[in-house]
Amino acid sequence: MSNFPFAIRATLPTKPRDFVVLAFLILCLIFFLMPIYVMVVTGLKEATSVSLSSMWDLPTRLSGGGFMEAFQRLRPNMGNSLMIAIPATILSACWGSVNGYLFAKWKFRGSNVLFALLVFGMFIPYQSILIPLIQFLEILKLYGTIPGLVVVHVVYGLPIVSLIFRNYFANIPDEMIEAARIDGAGLFRIFTNIMLPLSLPAFVVVSIFQFTNIWNDFLFGVVILPNPQSQPVTVALNNLSGSFSVDWNVVMAGAITAALPTALVYIFLGRFFIRGLLAGSVKG
């Protein structure tokens, strides 16, 4: 990943063909921004001025629109999502870094098979483990609790996080480890003194990736936390949009509110975000 694929170098359009390309890209840009435009203008309208026929129009007067009500309704659930996503991200990043290190640099007989068994876990449809998962959490008295959901996200995050770290550590030359070993460093010291100081970029990538995934999760949230008070924001947002007593401006404002944390992460740390999704998919 050292050679980042997106070099910053732009040329001005000169040939007619370049202008056609630019025009097409601008059309695509409009298409990609359209739903965001709809969400923002609807969210900013007053309940009385949200009507089906004026959906594309800009709000006529400046006001908070549906945002006040949406924020009031979703604030507890935003807090829940943070209480789920932050500890789960930190725990899975730390644990995954150890696994990734071991799989990359301490191969043993059968370690590749174990790794394949681990990575398979990130592709399964989670529907196929939900029934036993709930029973298991009930036995542990974790069903319906936020710590229970944190455990679930940490465990099912292990495959992808270990994979990203393994791919990252695999790029660190074996000679460095060999040299450290000759100097008498063992498995732990190589990790803490050589690998960890080099792995800050990987931690950033993994944290952003996991935070986004966990924040956006819906299935685990809705199944493991039946109590509306402790549900994450995605589940609360879906409930909000499904109830007929709530106006559309509030729903759209709620959608923006719920999307804001991951959107901000993307806007400010987009570089790492792209690396994360490539690292999680491209092998080696």
Place this chain on the structure above:
Amino acid sequence: MKSPATESNSAGTAEPVPNHRLPWTREKISRPRRFSDRLLAPLLLSPAMTLILIFVYVFIAITVWVSLSNWHTLKIDMSIREPLGATYGQMFMMPRWHANLRNVFIFTTLFLSFSLAFGLLLALLLDRKLIGHTIFRNVFLFPYALSFIVTGIAWRWIFNPETGINILIDALGLNKLIQAMGGPPLHPGWITDPTVLFSLNNWLGALFPPIKSMSIQLGIPMALIPVVIAAAWQLTGFAMSMYIAGLATVPHELREAARIDGASEIQVYTKVVIPQLNAVTVSTAIILGHVSLKIFDLIFAMTGVGPGFATDVPGIFVFEMTFKATRYNLGAAASVIMLLLVCVIIVPYLWTNLRKR
């Protein structure tokens, strides 16, 4: 921070190392430590692997058991249902399940072809590095950062037949044009439309008569098209990013050489660049393909099961059967089929990718 043991180690290596040391001396020094470290690695991996063993493999085994059991009420009943696999037989007789399989097949096909083609096109156009290309790229990938629930809510509003797209169709004068040509005004029902386009029942029924008596139409459900558009809106940026990363590995000399050899600009892409991207296409197709086989949140928030199960998919079927209808064995059976569908594409992918190393 240094422990006595490590201090003595570093003191040991502080002595000048003789250059003429024989190769085996190094082996001799490091072997004991290496031996204990070799045992240490599996030991340190064991907690994570144990959890994965339980949370993935044991849980899947239990789900398979549930799918074969009599558990179809709130009361747990793990006794095996007679005859073996009866729940699967029951499920494959359900018209709703037929609709599910049709929908997930159509959805995957349309969504994959659209987002791969569109993603490749965008990547190639951005590869010209025209002014503003980083802005375009960042906007195209932005939806990937959003939750499927947010996407579903926004697009449900856009494809509401009373507003959204249909207002745009009117505003653009498209309907005036159609009416001027004598056609009826265009007012699609989008996500509320139960019609199935390009139904193949009669055609296939001629070849294989039982299809004629099927209760579902084999074709493209109209209501599924908006869902495909929403999914493509969210994930085309992913395909584009994969292709941009892939394009960066195609050496510029290769393109230059083709140009010098007299290849046209289109030939440079179709004959030289795109063939180099085959591996990227395969990985992207597999990743997006398994996402679309598992699709749940987006459809749940956008259309639900849809008119006449037009947008129902296995992900929603499992959820409703298990948690709404408490028919645990049926939900489990459907989830096992989902798992098998995902395995068909994921297992060969993992096999080839992890064996290469």
